[in-house]
Amino acid sequence: MQPMIQVQNVCFSYKGDDEERVQILQDFNLEIQQGSFVAVLGHNGSGKSTLARLLNALYQPDAGRVLVNGVDTGDEEQVFAVRRSVGLVFQNPDNQLVASIVEEDVAFGPENLGIAPDEIRRRVDDALQAVDMYEYRTHETHKLSGGQKQRIAIAGILAMQPDCIVFDEPTAMLDPRGRKEVMDIILKLNREMGKTIVLITHYMDEAAQAQRVVVMDNGRIIADDTPRIVFSKVGLLKSVGLDVPQPAELSDRLRKAGIPLRDHVLTVEECISAITDCYFGG
Amino acid sequence: MAIIKTEHLEYIYSQNTPFEKAAVCDVNIEIEQNDFVGIIGHTGSGKSTLVQHLNGLLRPTSGKLYVDGEDVWEQPKEIRRLRFKVGLVFQYPEYQLFDETVEKDIGFGPRNMGLSEEEVRQRVYDAARQVRLSESLLKKSPFDLSGGEKRRAAIAGVLAMQPKVLVLDEPTAGLDPLGRDTILDEIAQYRAEHQTTVLLVSHSMEDVAKVANKVLVMNKGKVAMYDTVDRVYSRGEELEQIGLNVPAVTKIFMGLRRNNLPVGAGVFSMDQAQRELVALFEQRGRLKK
Numbered sequence: 001m002q003p004m005i006q007v008q009n010v011c012f013s014y015k016g017d018d019e020e021r022v023q024i025l026q027d028f029n030l031e032i033q034q035g036s037f038v039a040v041l042g043h044n045g046s047g048k049s050t051l052a053r054l055l056n057a058l059y060q061p062d063a064g065r066v067l068v069n070g071v072d073t074g075d076e077e078q079v080f081a082v083r084r085s086v087g088l089v090f091q092n093p094d095n096q097l098v099a100s101i102v103e104e105d106v107a108f109g110p111e112n113l114g115i116a117p118d119e120i121r122r123r124v125d126d127a128l129q130a131v132d133m134y135e136y137r138t139h140e141t142h143k144l145s146g147g148q149k150q151r152i153a154i155a156g157i158l159a160m161q162p163d164c165i166v167f168d169e170p171t172a173m174l175d176p177r178g179r180k181e182v183m184d185i186i187l188k189l190n191r192e193m194g195k196t197i198v199l200i201t202h203y204m205d206e207a208a209q210a211q212r213v214v215v216m217d218n219g220r221i222i223a224d225d226t227p228r229i230v231f232s233k234v235g236l237l238k239s240v241g242l243d244v245p246q247p248a249e250l251s252d253r254l255r256k257a258g259i260p261l262r263d264h265v266l267t268v269e270e271c272i273s274a275i276t277d278c279y280f281g282g
Numbered sequence: 283m284a285i286i287k288t289e290h291l292e293y294i295y296s297q298n299t300p301f302e303k304a305a306v307c308d309v310n311i312e313i314e315q316n317d318f319v320g321i322i323g324h325t326g327s328g329k330s331t332l333v334q335h336l337n338g339l340l341r342p343t344s345g346k347l348y349v350d351g352e353d354v355w356e357q358p359k360e361i362r363r364l365r366f367k368v369g370l371v372f373q374y375p376e377y378q379l380f381d382e383t384v385e386k387d388i389g390f391g392p393r394n395m396g397l398s399e400e401e402v403r404q405r406v407y408d409a410a411r412q413v414r415l416s417e418s419l420l421k422k423s424p425f426d427l428s429g430g431e432k433r434r435a436a437i438a439g440v441l442a443m444q445p446k447v448l449v450l451d452e453p454t455a456g457l458d459p460l461g462r463d464t465i466l467d468e469i470a471q472y473r474a475e476h477q478t479t480v481l482l483v484s485h486s487m488e489d490v491a492k493v494a495n496k497v498l499v500m501n502k503g504k505v506a507m508y509d510t511v512d513r514v515y516s517r518g519e520e521l522e523q524i525g526l527n528v529p530a531v532t533k534i535f536m537g538l539r540r541n542n543l544p545v546g547a548g549v550f551s552m553d554q555a556q557r558e559l560v561a562l563f564e565q566r567g568r569l570k571k
Contacts, residue, residue, distance in 0.1 A: 044430065044458045091456070145325075172456040175325045176485050176527050202458045241460035246488075246530035250555055257560045258570040268530050272537030275559065279543055279566065 002070050004164050004196040005032040005055060005086070009064035012050055012219075024050045025219040028064070034163070037190045037197040039207035039227070042216035043241040048200045051216070052168045055198065056086040069163065084113065087157035091169040093149035102144075102152055103128065103137040109160040120159075127158040130193065131185050147178025151185055158189075164196035165189065171203065183209065204231070204245045208266055215242070228264045247271035283351055284312035285447060285479050286336060290345035293331055297343055305331040307503050309345070313447075313481070313496075318473060320490030320511070321483045323500030324525055329483050330373075332500065333449050336481070337368035350446065366395050369445030373452045375436035379424035384415070384435050387424050391443040409442035410435075412475075413468050430461045437465070441472060448472070449481045454489060466493050488529045491515065491550040499524065516548025531555045 012025040024047045032038055042048045053059040054066050057073040066073045068082045090096055099105040103124050110120045128134040131151040136144065141152060150170055157165055167186065171179040183206055189195040199210060207213050213230040215223040217240040223230050231237070234244050234252040244252075251265040251274060261274045291309040296302050306328040313319055323329045334340045335347055338354060338361040347354050354364050369391075372378065381387035385406055392405045410420060413434040419427060424435055437453065450469065454462040470493050473480045484490050490497060490511070497514040499507040501524045507514050514521075518528050518536045528536075535549040545562060549555050563569050 043460050044428075169456075177324060177525075241458070243459045246552065247534060250531060250534065250552060253552065253556045254559055257556065259559065259563045259568070260570055268533045268537065271530075271534050272541065275534070275538060276541040276543060279563065279568070 001034055003031045003067075004034045004036070004069065005030070005198075006067040006070075007031070007051070007054065007064075008067070010054065010061040010066060011063040012047075012054065012059065012061050023219065025054075025061075028219065028221075030214065030221065032164075032196060032198065035190075035194050035196055036212060037187075037210045038199070038212045038214060039210035040198060040200045040214045040216060041202075041204075041207055041237075041242055046216040046240075047219040048216055049168055052088060052166045052198070052200055055164075055166050056088055057082045058088070080113075084160055085162055086164045086166060087160060087162040089150070089153055089157055089165060089167045089170050091172045093146050093153060093173065096153040096156070097141045097149060100140055100142065102133065102139050102141055105141055105152055106137075106155045106159050109156050113160060123159045123161070124155075127155040130158055130189070131155045132181075145178060146174045147181040150174065150178065150182050154182075154185060154189075162195070164198065166198040166200075168200045169202065170199075171201065171206065179203070179206075202243075204243050208245055215240070228266050231266055232264050251275075284348075285315045285317075285350055286313040287311070287348040288335075288345065289348075291332075291335065291342050291347060292344045293335065293340055294343045304503055306335075309505055311498065311505060311508055313479060315446075315479055316473070316477050317496055318470075318480045318494045319482070319496045319498055320494035321481060321498045321500065322485070322487060322490055322526060323506075324485070327500040328503040329500045330451055331503075333370065333451060333481060333483055336447065336449055337370045338364045339370070366391075366443055367445055368447040368449060369440040369443055371437055371440050371448070371450040371453060373455060375440075375453075376429065376432035379432060379436055379439075382423065383421055384410075384424050384427065385420040388420075388435060388439045388442050391439055395443060405442040405444070406438075409438035412441055412472050413438045414464070430457065430464075433457070433461075434465070434468075437468075444476065445478070447479045447481070449483075451483045452485065453482070454484070454486070462489070469493065485527075487515075487521075487527060487532075487550075491529055499526070511550060512548040514548075515550040516546075518547070 007028055007030040010025055010028045013021040013023045016022040040048050057079050060074055068085050071078045071082060073082050097105050098108050106124045106127055107120050110123050128137050131154050133151050171182050186197060190197045201207055208227045213227050214221055223233060231245055231248040234249055237244050247265055247268050251261050251271055255261050261278050265271050265274050288309050288311050293306045294302055294304045321329050335342060341355060349364060349367060379387050388406045388409055389402045392402045415434055454465050494511055497511050506524060515532050518532050521528050529550055531552060532550050535545055538545050545558055
């Protein structure tokens with residue numbers, strides 16, 4: 001099957017304060033399969049957000065190429081096709097809403113694609129239902145909570161019917177309740193609607209819900225595997241300034257202190273049962 | 283003597299209108315000099331309303347607030363003095379930067395206190411050092427700084443007033459793990475050097491566990507708990523009922539107790555968890571050497 005996204009030997013730099021080029025990505029390669037859910041981790045400045053912007057032709061690589069459904073993002077005639085295939089959701093919910101009424105905001109994308117009015121109506125309703133905000137369709141956007149605003153931003157992307165949605169720290173500015181609302185929607189988009197998801201996040205509990213975790217540092221990939229395997233590399237993650245989910249870190253520490261716990265403990269429940277089994281076991 | 287004391291403090295939004303809503307009611311707390319109090323509670327629990335009273339931004343609709351032994355609303359015209367005594371750092375304080383240079387922005391508070399230019403300069407440099415902003419940044423426009431630097435510059439603007447009480451409303455929101463730990467370290471260090479009293483509003487019980495010695499839990503406008511960190515975190519089930527995200531280590535220990543392992547309640551840090559479990563397995567002779 002055609003991969004959703006292929007990043008091939010990409011270099012990217014920008015001009016810094018003193019006119020010097022700052023190299024962000026160097027010979028970077030990544031392939032993302034259709035329908036998968038990939039989390040990308042890395043501290044600020046590791047190149048994550050640059051990667052997100054390369055995926056829907058907001059940025060163009062200095063060298064190498066990015067393919068979306070096999071289409072080169074550097075092909076100027078295909079830019080709209082690329083943007084329709086890959087939607088981007090950003091961190092700050094307040095910066096992404098353009099209209100004052102919920103349904104008008106969601107309609108903005110499809111309107112710009114030149115879609116017929118009754119088709120727009122259908123897409124807006126479907127998108128709002130998908131993010132559980134249908135009953136808010138005539139509400140004013142500025143009166144919504146952060147989590148609700150972010151869900152409206154997601155609906156706006158869904159209305160363009162992309163195959164893939166890239167989220168750049170979508171929950172960083174939300175409270176715990178808002179975070180959970182948005183994470184539930186992201187999981188639903190992937191599992192029930194088959195959307196390919198790329199989730200950039202600082203929250204390890206969110207990354208732990210993905211199928212695959214890619215860890216970036218200094219514009220390179222330093223780990224790429226299932227969450228269970230990646231989060232067992234406690235020392236590596238700490239060395240690049242990242243958190244490790246507490247159950248994984250605690251079991252790693254206990255193992256090092258001589259308690260023979262089983263490997264690859266990721267969740268609270270797994271940690272409780274691993275410690276209990278080890279304590280009462282033979 | 284407590285540096286902050288409230289008596290039946292209550293605040294009702296839109297009082298005497300059909301939209302009347304009690305945001306905070308019957309709050310009675312005492313906070314001692316040099317305490318580090320974490321304030322937790324979910325959105326709408328009243329924590330931000332409560333802290334906005336502490337420097338006189340809100341006037342209680344009833345009840346009293348004492349700061350440093352003084353009833354602050356006895357002489358409403360003197361409320362400006364309270365603003366220098368209690369420094370409040372809002373959520374996303376970087377949106378409040380406004381001056382031409384970082385230096386002028388940080389100096390805005392001390393200058394308003396009527397300090398000499400020499401003293402203002404000293405305060406600015408001290409505050410910048412405290413939040414690890416390099417001197418070369420001071421001449422720049424605050425809008426040319428990175429997100430993390432802006433946040434630290436905004437915090438420095440409050441530190442430069444050298445308040446006796448420092449209140450921070452979610453100072454680490456939206457930062458990456460490294461940025462978060464740096465800011466928490468800087469606050470802890472500032473408190474140690476200046477004997478400041480610190481109140482930290484946070485959604486993260488992990489962050490609070492790292493730095494605070496007391497925890498105030500707000501729920502539905504009321505104080506649900508106010509005690510030392512270990513006593514509050516030992517009430518994990520109650521905290522979960524309120525809808526708070528208890529740290530994963532605390533949850534693990536709650537589960538181990540349910541499975542009849544003889545471990546203590548109120549474990550909230552990784553070090554503590556490791557110590558306790560290693561001791562337990564050693565006792566049982568199940569430690570590999």
